[in-house]
Amino acid sequence: MKLTVSPDDSVSDVLSATTTALVGAPDEVAHECQIIVDEFMANMKFHVLPHAPDINWVLELDKSDSDVTIKFRYSGEKFDPTPATTSVNQRPIEQREIGGLGLVLISSLSDEQHYHYHDGVNEWTIKKHF
Amino acid sequence: MSLTIDHLQSTAETVSLALIGALDSETAPQLDSTLAELITPETRVVAINMGAVTFISSAGLRVIFKTLKQMKVRGGQVSMSQMSKGVRKVFEIVKVMPDLTVFASQDEMDEYLAEIQRRES
Numbered sequence: 001m002k003l004t005v006s007p008d009d010s011v012s013d014v015l016s017a018t019t020t021a022l023v024g025a026p027d028e029v030a031h032e033c034q035i036i037v038d039e040f041m042a043n044m045k046f047h048v049l050p051h052a053p054d055i056n057w058v059l060e061l062d063k064s065d066s067d068v069t070i071k072f073r074y075s076g077e078k079f080d081p082t083p084a085t086t087s088v089n090q091r092p093i094e095q096r097e098i099g100g101l102g103l104v105l106i107s108s109l110s111d112e113q114h115y116h117y118h119d120g121v122n123e124w125t126i127k128k129h130f
Numbered sequence: 131m132s133l134t135i136d137h138l139q140s141t142a143e144t145v146s147l148a149l150i151g152a153l154d155s156e157t158a159p160q161l162d163s164t165l166a167e168l169i170t171p172e173t174r175v176v177a178i179n180m181g182a183v184t185f186i187s188s189a190g191l192r193v194i195f196k197t198l199k200q201m202k203v204r205g206g207q208v209s210m211s212q213m214s215k216g217v218r219k220v221f222e223i224v225k226v227m228p229d230l231t232v233f234a235s236q237d238e239m240d241e242y243l244a245e246i247q248r249r250e251s
Contacts, residue, residue, distance in 0.1 A: 010156065011131070011155050011156035012132065012152075012154075012156055015131045015152065015154065016131060028215075031185050031216045032216070034152075034185055034187075035220065038155050038187040038189070042154075042188070045155070093202055093226065093229040094202050094203065096195070099192070101188035101191050101192065101195075102187070102188035105187065105223060108223040
């Protein structure tokens with residue numbers, strides 16, 4: 001199944017479509033893929049689109065017998081998310097910043113991540129095995 | 131996906147809620163504004179029943195983090211009950227479990243809130 005997401009699509013519609021696309025996958029996998037999709041959506045709506053409202057972005061989601069692949073593409077400046085996904089601050093809550101959790105969740109909940117930038121397009125591929 | 135927020139009760143020092151649905155980037159602002167309305171300068175404990183939360187993403191975590199920080203500064207706390215395995219895993223990934231007071235059941239949390247109310251009176 002391929003989801004083509006535009007800035008006007010609501011998060012709830014995309015998450016519902018994700019649920020439909022993942023019927024047959026283990027509940028835990030479907031649940032964690034929903035989180036990953038929501039993180040992508042939130043990142044675009046709150047961090048990318050306010051600065052570049054005409055940007056093109058596509059979310060593709062494919063389920064096979066053994067894994068789910070989520071591919072996210074958007075045109076624009078190069079942004080490699082992988083360095084930001086590596087660690088969680090372990091200090092007490094009072095001393096921690098509130099932001100930056102989305103990329104950590106994507107990284108922790110996925111089994112593989114691949115990032116490429118070519119022809120002005122960022123492409124981030126996430127795989128989850130089951 | 132939607133979120134229903136059930137305001138169970140408030141006392142001088144406590145606010146108790148039950149969440150039903152998804153705590154995602156679209157619904158988290160709803161929880162944020164509800165907490166902003168319910169939390170008073172006297173509130174020390176925010177208790178949330180998570181039993182019917184289908185999933186939580188970082189937007190939901192941010193609201194919980196914000197509330198936790200707010201309560202900790204006052205010497206208070208955020209309590210949660212009936213977290214599902216999937217929701218608990220998300221809290222564990224961001225290493226926030228040690229900062230939360232967690233109850234397995236709503237009955238345990240109610241008992242805890244009742245004890246606070248007895249101290250209040």
